[in-house]
Amino acid sequence: MVAPLKVGLAGLGTVGASVIRLVAEGKDQLAARCGRPIEIVAVTARTKGKDRGVDLSGIRWVDDPVMLARDPGIDVFVELMGGDGDPAKAAVEAALSAKKPVVTANKALLARHGFALAQLAEANNVGLNFEAAVAGGIPIIKALREGFAGNSFARVYGILNGTCNYILTRMEQEKLSFAECLKDAQRLGYAEADPTFDIEGFDTAQKLSILASIAFGTKVDADSIYVEGISSIDSADLMAADELGYRIKLLGVAVKTDTGIEQRVHPTMVPKDSAIAQVMGVTNAVTLDADGIAPITLVGPGAGGLATASAVVADIGDIARGAHVSPFGCATDSLTVAGKAPMQMHEGGYYIRLLAVDKPGTAAAIATRLAEQQISLESIVQRHLGTEGGKDARAVSGPVPVILITYATTEDAVRRALAAVKADQVISGEPQLIRIEKNR
Structure with missing residues (x-):
């Protein structure tokens, strides 16, 4: 019998707990699909005794995420702590240096250090998988990196933040003010107490930087993205858009131009008859414009425990199968510096x-x-x-x-x-x- 893939998981928030649940409930199906069993054998988090609604009996507790990343008793390290610095960065670096493949949902880490981490993964001949970092349950990373490996992209754009899409949807459909919709989003848990990162477009920018890197073969460069949020959008704008045949969405857009890669995040009017205009509420969507095919729009949940966890488990499954691709679609020495197209x-x-x-x-x-x-x-x-x-x-x-x-x-x-x-x-x-x- 093939030995199980032993997983160490750092971070037991909503996503981490959902990963444990999915692996436990789907163990037979995962073993059949991946060719070997998958077991979560060790975990770490900030607090040990907290009730997370999942059974942790039989799973070893490790106090320090870096120690877990180096643990000889695990085969793959899953990072779900978040943040673009330590301990997430140190733990991921430790795992890759120990020749252990890494799965992460950490968009901030990848937007800031993705190229260096990809170099480290490449040097140690291990995988760095991050499907869950962009658009939650939508398999957009795999689509760009593998499904369209033979296509050249002209444009990649999408709704990458459910909070903003929820607010704009409510404002349009219920004729509410921005402030009213934001308050309701916070009450429902769609927006943080400090919503700046979401509503001012920075979350979308981090995700866009990852998509642009894979689509255009460039080094991740979140700092080159032009960013505007939705706080200036008024009900008058939504009403005018409706009358003129448009709908307003916060889009992240990356376009290949003669002067470089144009990367921008801002409120955008899209034609009502476009696929992306139909995407409402907290749902995400990404449209791919590539040569040889008509534009393709992938739609699905962009956040939430189970949706994000499903992407994490899919990445673990790829490692169990032995699938190994370059993190950003091609070797790091072939990634170019994106010529910034001035806004x-x-x-x-x-x-x-x-x-x-x-x-x-x-x-x-x-x-x-x-x-x-x-x-x-x-x-x-x-x-x-x-x-x-x-x-x-x-x-x-x-x-x-x-x-x-x-x-x-x-x-x-x-x-x-x-x-x-x-x-x-x-x-x-x-x-x-x-x-x-x-x-x-």
Whole structure:
């Protein structure tokens, strides 16, 4: 009989406990599919005595994650502690140096140290698997790294943060404010007490950096990603998007351009008839644009104990089978430094919402500034605020909302035009700017 694969697991939060449960409940199926039994033989976490809702009897406790990583009694080390520093980093390095394959769900660690860790795994001829680090239960890493090994990618983009998608969905469907939806997301456990990392786009950026590396054969570079969050999105923007045939999503987008790899995270208008526009709530989705095939969208749960644990167990199963691929799809010495495509050179359509001062010459001033930057408009919508007490509401409420949809132009041109419009003092407050991502 083939000897079991002995697993050491560091981190017993929701995902870690779910991994133990899945392995225990599916042991016969796993053995049949992987060609050998899989056993979790040792664990570690911050506290030992806590009730985690799973049976830990018969599983050895190790006090220190680095000691567990080096433990001669394990064959593979699973890191579910999180964070881009120690103890996660030290433990993963210890396991790889001890020639033990590693499975991790730690996007922060990979975004910061992925290339160095991949080099270490390669030097010791062991695997570094991280399917659970991006989009939870969606097998996007395997799809990019193995399923499309023969394809060249033009664009990879997706909804990579369930918290933001949940908030935008509620705002759109229930006409609620951002603050109301965020508070509800926190109550339901979808958002942290400090939600900044999610709602300002940093979580999405870390995940995008990993996807871009695999898709384009480049070194992970999270610092080169342009990042905007969703806190500036107003119900007026969602209503306008709906009327214009769009839906607003927080997207992570990586595009191959003539000047380099453009990586950006920001609220985006997507056509309602696109597959990604149909993805609502906490669900994630990733769309792949590759040569030789029509765009493919993978949709599924992006977080949660069981969804993430299923990806972890799948990675363990690959190790049990003896499957071994380069962490980022090709050898580290062939990964290139991504030429950063400046955001100012981004080309596409734009949604612009202005509060135009209601006085003669305002419209002409705005049109002139756009024309100076050679920006053509697809549509112009002026929001009439209705009447109040029988009077023209514009006389009561001041500035008039004006919505502009541009044809393809550059980020630099739009920024220059809006700066000039603001300097002309024909608008009130800051313009709202949302990029439009078209189907290809």
